[in-house]
Amino acid sequence: MTAPAAPAVHLHAARLERGGRTILSGLDLVVPKGSITAILGPSGSGKSTLLAALTGELPVAAGTLEIFGQPIPHGARALLEMRKGLGVLLQGNGLLTDLTVAENVALPLRTHTKLPEPVLQALVRMKLHAVGLLAAADAWPRELSGGMARRVALARALALDPPLMLYDEPLTGLDPIASGVIMSLIQRLNRSLGLTSIIVSHHVHETLPICDQAVVIASGRIVFAGTPAQLQSSDDPLVRQFLDGQPDGPIPFDAPTRAYGEAA
Incomplete structure (x- = not known):
């Protein structure tokens, strides 16, 4: 009998810390291959901390985190190889202003491959065509x-x-x-390219329609994991406060008071 394929991401009893302070703990999460998972939660809930762990920037303090069945490596060279299998879209875009659109897209290919120039240029055109911007290849x-x-x-x-x-x-x-264009692109590319996508966001209504799984982080832990329909029907007070935008509830508006000298 063939063993079941490993999920794209698997966290088990994971704890994430920054500056010796626990940000998230008891994280249990499975992201199936080919799925789109939304990681939702209020600002400051730890969504970016989880993203840092997935890219290997932040090692787990306890528990396990596996990407396609393999733990995040610790060595610089091995970590670089692992990151070649991750595509990251930053909220600030990170485009280099002194490079054209095509040159920006070509940068990872020039850095990590030795492809002949005609092949490289063909790949750049393919990627730009996939996002509907082939005509803007020479723009700044x-x-x-x-x-x-x-x-x-x-x-x-x-x-x-x-x-x-x-x-x-x-x-x-x-x-x-x-926003609608970006969400439609994410969904279409995930299906056509056979990707697995994780979307860290607080834009609930725009994100949920394209997702297979929704995860809500609040109060230092995962408070919900299930389908978008299950999320919408949840009566958990933490979930309802976040979804309904209620100012009062179990999620505090003010940051917790820390002792003098405690790491941020």
Whole structure:
């Protein structure tokens, strides 16, 4: 009998710390291959900390974290190889202003491969075509709208054909139309390229329609994991406060008081 394939991401009893202070604990999460998972939660809940753990920037303090059945490596060279299989779309785009759109998309290919120039250029055109911006190949980042810049950053993140895509607040600063375009692209690319996608976001209503799984982080832990429909029908007070935007509830508005000298 063939053993079941390992999930794209598997956390078990994981604890994440920054500066000796526990940010998230008791994390148990399975992200199946080929799925789209939304990591939701209020600002400051630890979503970016979880993303840092997935990229290997932040080692788990306890428990386990596996990507496609393998633990995050510790050595610099092994970590670099692992990261080649991750595509990361940053909320700030991170486009280099002194490079054209095509040159930005080509950068990961030039850095990590030795492809002949004609093959490299063909791949760049393919990635730009996939996000609907082939006609903007020679444009400069300053000439792009916010939505176009986000799509260029997406094309660059896809340059090395990573099996796992991580999106850090992909809708920040975008208008409703551009947000809809980005969400539609994420869904279409996930299906057509056979990707697994994790979207870290606080934009609930825009994100849930394209997701297979929704995870809510609050009060230093995962308070919900299930389908979007199950999330919408949840009566958990933490979940309801977040979904309904209630100012009063179990999630405090003010940051907890820390003793003098405690790490931030």
